[in-house]
Amino acid sequence: MIAHLCCSVDAGYFLKKLKEEYPNEKIIGFFYDPNIHPYSEFKLRSLDTKRICEKLGIEYVEGDYNYEEWLRAVKGLESEPEKGARCSVCFDFSLEEAARFAKEKGDNKVTTSLLMSPMKSHEQLEAIGKVIKRKYGVDFLAVDYRKKGGTQAQQEYAKKTQMYRQDYCGCLYGIWQQKENQEIIDELVSPYPFQILPSSIEEKLRFYENRLELEERGVNYKIVKENFLNYRLLNSKITSKKKPVNHYTLFYSYIDRPQRVRIETEKDNIAYGNRAQVIFVKLDKINALLNKKYQNIKDFFTNPLKFEEELIIREKITNTKYSLSPIIILEEFEDIRYDIEIDAKIYPDNKEILIKF
Ligand code: SF4
Missing domain, CATH: 3.40.50.620 (HUPs)
Known part of the structure; x- marks a missing residue:
């Protein structure tokens, strides 16, 4: 049958x-x-x-x-x-x-x-x-x-x-x-190739593959749920003198309305804007922080950072895990003024975790 x-x-x-x-x-x-x-x-x-x-x-x-x-x-x-x-x-x-x-x-x-x-x-x-x-x-x-x-x-x-x-x-x-x-229908959001976002289908698939491995090894476990604050970037646009600027916007970057931001302070390949707590980071700094070899911004879209790596960068740059400051990676700081639009959702969500015994 x-x-x-x-x-x-x-x-x-x-x-x-x-x-x-x-x-x-x-x-x-x-x-x-x-x-x-x-x-x-x-x-x-x-x-x-x-x-x-x-x-x-x-x-x-x-x-x-x-x-x-x-x-x-x-x-x-x-x-x-x-x-x-x-x-x-x-x-x-x-x-x-x-x-x-x-x-x-x-x-x-x-x-x-x-x-x-x-x-x-x-x-x-x-x-x-x-x-x-x-x-x-x-x-x-x-x-x-x-x-x-x-x-x-x-x-x-x-x-x-x-x-x-x-x-x-x-x-x-x-x-x-x-x-x-639902605030976000995750099944309709396409992440960058190979990037696994929290509570996405890809993360769930990885989670259940791990569970199978535990079962094969005879490990006892329980699946429980935990709440957390999730994030999805829907659109991000940076222009300088009306021309688009290649950039990569880091996870948890949030801005409530479009802003014109002027670079006020720059140190060690990190630049701080005069409003909306915007932080610009040069590609070289990311390479140094994570021991990477990105040549240009396009590389981020074909070989994106892991979500966990984005959190590491955020914490290293802002000294807190809870920062929502927009962190924008640029190849160079070619100008001192940028127009920034970020459309992103921050929302309560939950995910499954494994408790091993
Ligand atoms: S998957 Fe098939 S059964 Fe389910 S809603 Fe779509 S068409 Fe209907």
Whole structure:
């Protein structure tokens, strides 16, 4: 039997029950989620679903991330609400692929962990099941493990096994609706390549990879959450005599409105502006502080500093971890006057941390 899997929380309890109900069946877990945005979230959900399959002794296969094909399939349905026409096409897309995969494997039964989600319509899924039976000749098992306290048991199992819990269904269009009240929709922010920002999907992926390593080493742990002040830079513009200036704006740099800043004091490759506590730092100083070899500002965008390194620079320059002063890296101090616009959000957030025992 092919069990299409969408995420660990829906897959875990579902597979447990499926194994109990079909003890003689060889079940293959087929993770197929090309609807997930961004790709790092796809990898994160896959990682945790694989982990749960391994715990249950179920073979795991990760399907292709054919995202562009999925986008084409839902074209014109972008504004549909959840459980609407876009979701029907999305289910069709996944279940048809699961049916094709079943045929390829010589199996004749398909089911899906989407049946566990209270956000998904059983009727929609059953209707798609009938279509794939006609088209591919495979039976669709519309099992309902949500009944008789199943949803509660599912949540308890997810908590006990410390699964990764996503807070949105998965696609680019659903995020807008599901996170409309959030200050920042991180899934829609592209960081510089290879830069891992706090509480970003990339950081979560790294976190859950570390957790796997701990489990492999047999270390006991508990996942807890901690609150902190997060930051996202949305836009940063510096001009001098109306010409753009190449620059890099450091994490936690904040300014509430555009400012014209004049350099007042300069010492040791650091210059202090006359307002908004702006600090300019020469590239050479960054290289000296962190033992780096940046040649120009462009290098920062292809090989950015680590978030932790940005904090080190901030602390070394301002003597405090809590400074929000704008710190702007320049190749040279070519002028003494700069027009500065920084659009950034500072907001309370939380992240998971591991407590090892
Ligand atoms: S909201 Fe969820 S089910 Fe609906 S289209 Fe997006 S990913 Fe698919």
